[in-house]
Amino acid sequence: MRPPGRVVFVVWTLCSAAAATAIEPISTSIAVGMAAALTGFLATYQNVLYYFHECCREEWISLNGSGLEADLEKKLFGQHVASKVILKAVTGFMENKNPKKPLVLSLHGWTGTGKNFISHLIAKNIYRNGMKSSFVHQFVATNHFPHPGEVQTYKAQLQQWIRGNVTSCPRSMFIFDEMDKMHPGLIDSIKPFLDYYEHLDGVSYHQAIFIFLSNAGGGKINEVALRFWDEGKERTDIQLKDLEISLSLDVFNNKNSGFWHTSLIDKNLVDFFIPLLPLEHKHVRMCVLAEMKERDLKPDETIANEIANEINYFPKEKEIFSVKGCKTIGGKLSYYT
Template sequence: MACGDQLKQWVKGNVSACPSSMFIFDEMDKMPTDLIDSIKPYLDYHGTIDGVSYGQAIFIFLSNSGGTEISKVALDFWKKGQNREEINLMDLEKDLTLSVFNNEKSGFWRSSLISEKLVGFYVPFLPLEYKHLVECGLAEMKARGMRPDKDVVERMAKDYSFFPVEERIFSTQGCKMVSKRLDFYL
């Protein structure tokens, strides 16, 4: 059985058992092109397919594709003296959609999910500033049951790589790495 057929069967089986199933496809940028199109019928505007309704199912696609465009917009905002928090979806959606659709390495390359506008919403993850890394570190310490220590977290955050290199505005990595890096500073 082909991968696309296996994926369709897996989705159908889960939705048949639980109509409000949630599917998270991580690292779409590493997924073979055309594979995700195999589930297009389940995201399309059909009432039921083979007696199964997919209207309550939620599909979440995570990808690093489009990261360059997101970083460019964030940097453009900074150069204009605007805060990162002022960036809204309208500032990103068109370029992000085109980038993901036209990137041969995205998993969504030339995907009918994009061309037929079946992706309902984009949630871009903006690059983090130094202050965000500190917040992540303090939250991680609290989650571990530790007393948050701002000095420790600030030392950790200062050792991150930033871009542009001269100005050190945005971190090249996100909060995921904080839990791993924090151990070296405790």
């Protein structure tokens, strides 16, 4: 199996350090002058290269905290729990000069609730090139690990890919999508990289970010959201503490979660289990209006309401939450416009 196209192991030499150049000693004065001139040229050339070619440097990788906060507030709808946790977790980690371990986030919820969108917002506000950055690596279980009989091969390749990329850039990000379709035991192969080890074979992983995306646990999250609704409580009353423990236990004991009996949970290496709540009619309408803005279309409340009304909702007798979140609104908007 070939590694994902986004994974890179080699960074241009001039992006890390100027190559040593041997100069024949014609005379001491000439040699010193040539060395000084060469050093100045290389320094200038590298600075120009840093500007045009992505490098593992602060010019290309640094947190835009205000940008992340604004994006979570204005573009992510109905997810007050996730927004709060993501902002604090990412900001705290990026501002920590000496983290003791990588940041590990696990996002859970039904399809269309914003898991992938959140990972894109994080990448956008850390890497200048966002998801297109050479230092952001996305693995999709059904694409990169499709065959159950090759799990041992996948384990070795996964370790190699992560080790190679973190060696090239310590501030790498790894996104694992469709964790609920990951073969049991596969994710345990990267457990050493997520632990508190100072170095593993000379490589430190403490500046890396790992994000897991999964539909597993969505049923448990929906139960809590529905209970709050039935009890007449506000959606915003739901807090992380109402879900995190039960969510981690649910995915740990679910053989189809990708985290089944994994040491990542057993050893408390996942920093946050983040629930994505099911979306209501008003949130779907907000998604439609946001998509219109993204396409430079004039906001149309009538169309937004019509599209939101077409979405299927559950439970059937109450029709409170969108079955597919905001996942299908792009196609429906194209039909209406």
